[in-house]
Amino acid sequence: MKKKLKLFAVTVLALSLTAGLLTGCSKKEKAKSSADLGTPTLKAGETFHAKKPITITMLYNDNPAYPLKKDWLLWDEIKKRTNVTIKLTTVPLSDYEQKRSLLISTGDAPLIIPKTYPGSETAYIPSGAILPVSDYLKYMPNFEEKVEKWNMDSDLKSIKQANGKFYVLPGLHEKAKYDYSFAIRKDMLDKAGLKVPNSWDEIYSVLKVIKAKYPNIYPYSDRWKTDATTNFAAPTFGVSAGWGAGTGINYDATGDKFFFGPTTNDYKSFVTYFNKLIKDGLMDPESFTQSDDQAKQKFVNGKSFMIGSNTQETLVLQQTMEKNLGKGKFEILHMRNPEGPKGDVVSASRLENGVIISSKAKDNPNFKEIMEFVDWLWYSDEGQELTKWGVEGKTYNKSSDGVRTLAKGINFNNLSKNPSSNDKDLRKDFGFSGGVFSYGGSYELEDSMRNDLEKTFQKSMADKKVLPTAPPILYDEDEREQANMKDTPLMDYVKAQTLKFMLGSESLSNWDKYVAQCKAKGSEDLTKQANDIYRKTKDKLK
Structure with missing residues (x-):
């Protein structure tokens, strides 16, 4: 997906x-x-x-x-x-x-x-x-x-x-709705006597132990160019990144104002963490460039034991490994999002x-x-x-208490109670759930379509603190055009430097030079513009 x-x-x-x-x-x-x-x-x-x-x-x-x-x-x-x-x-x-x-x-x-x-x-x-x-x-x-x-x-x-x-x-x-986290080989954790990690610090410790046991592999090899992982990781450090990088203009709910996230000490802590994973051989450097298929193959073939995933893709990994290794020969967990320096928080909409x-x-x-x-x-x-x-009556049945089950001979998302290789697919053959x-x-309807893996993950995330949604900045057309002229090249630079910092091709000792370059490219001007517009238009949001 x-x-x-x-x-x-x-x-x-x-x-x-x-x-x-x-x-x-x-x-x-x-x-x-x-x-x-x-x-x-x-x-x-x-x-x-x-x-x-x-x-x-x-x-x-x-x-x-x-x-x-x-x-x-x-x-x-x-x-x-x-x-x-x-x-x-x-x-x-x-x-x-x-x-x-x-x-x-x-x-x-x-x-x-x-x-x-x-x-x-x-x-x-x-x-x-x-x-x-x-x-x-x-x-x-x-x-x-x-x-x-x-x-x-x-x-x-x-x-x-x-x-x-x-x-x-x-x-x-x-x-x-929560979806993205890590798929992790729980059977390998159990063999090493390790508990499922709940924080980024614990993930580092777990990867360190696994690396010692399997020195010829990278324990963590990611997909989607790491954009999914950095998207759910960054908010726990107090910033945004990956698919959620946006313009870099982040919202401080406590101060009710905007700031440029990629130049903060929190962002430095964020990139430093991933740099440490790379430097210590715990994360595959190809995570930032490899194809999804390459990342998946490493996981299902035992060349890695943790990968960024969503619940549907975790199910695909599980089904592939069942064909290759057989049921009961392994266990995959779609784990709860890790806690970070800013606490047990999650960005969600x-x-x-x-x-x-x-x-x-x-x-x-x-x-x-x-x-x-x-x-x-x-x-x-x-x-x-x-x-x-x-x-109802053709693709699914509903009991008197409202519980829905797929009709005999139909499967989707591993929901069939008695699956068969000859089953038709609810989506491919009938067009539903596309x-x-x-x-x-409603939560009831969405939950009815979830398999056991998804339900377990949703429940594991239920007590997370959801960060407040940022209010919109009501740019008019001219203001947006002015902002675009700066934020597009600025964020291109931020993303390029973020990659260099994480991989270690650019030393973090050059952080101050990076911040100065962001300012030269307009980060402070963009932040000021955002706050000025927000202050003069926020009454429209009441």
Whole structure:
């Protein structure tokens, strides 16, 4: 699973800044508001069904792990329940972001554009190419109900723009979802008489013992260029990095102000830790450059015993090793995130990738139905159960006490009670539980799709202290452009130097020179600008 599945996780330490929160809507946008669509016709929990058959165009992210099939039960059931036919513009996963941008910029985008992560929508706002969806929430009763029931107003503030509106409908989680941590060979820990490490210091000690027992291997060899690991590690040091690096502008909740994280002593401690792992032969230097397949092969072949992972990928590692070594010959643990110098904290968000709507939808005679359809399919309990589990009696069964089980002959995510090699896959063969529709939801529904490995991990993380979400910096278009001119080359430099410091190709004795270079490239100017804008616009966030 690649990074986007992840993490959208608005990183608590100001990943919201990467959105580049832009200027207000155009006059044309202001002219047409939700009031123009008439009285809402649906209430939360009611099934949307168009009075007459309609066709709605949609961009579809085609994942090679479960390639699109036109005869999926998913499409038939959506049409049956809603009287809507979805006309797809299909784009391969590898080209999705680039193709999405091209289609929107040329005016050729379909009306519904899913798989858009909050922050990436801002590029399309100045041109008026996408709707300020917050103007139309009264036609989205399921979305509004979940926001109110789950107390998510503060979560939505993180995606607001300078005009007080937001332009992406994010996936909504009742509870924060955790996914990324380390997969570790617990059987090797047991053989060495070691306990599962709970902190970064304990990880170092464990790796040291394993290295002594197996001197010809690197105990820890990472994947995803270490971006997943540094993303969940950095907040425990008080900074942000990896996939969560953003602009480097971090938020200090205690002082209610922003600071440039990569020049702090906390960041120095962070890079020093990983430098120590490399220097002492505990971490594979190829972790920063190797392919995912290379990293996985080292783990499953016993050439490493710890790797950055998410729960789904840990399951894949487990299944591969069962084929190679046999069941019962090893044990993998998807371990709880380690504690750091800043305590037992975690960066997490209850928002996920979501949907943007083309402004062309306003000119469609079925505009209100389009908004109601999106609301039902992505945010209603019925729509979410459909896109996750499928059709009751066909792909799953539900007991009188509400417990769902996959139907006989179907498997997914290792949930089948009696798996067989001949089983059909819920996602590949029927279209359910795919990444285009299946995200967000109640804790009960999400937990029902988790295997034992995932449930154990979620429970292990339940008592973590979640860091406060950074408020957005409400840049206008000119301010954002000014910031971009500085933060892009600045963060390129930060990332390059971070790698050098960690690998040891640049001595940490040169830290002061690095800080001076960051300042010369505008780190202090960017921080001042962020705080100035925040102070003058924070009333808009109340």
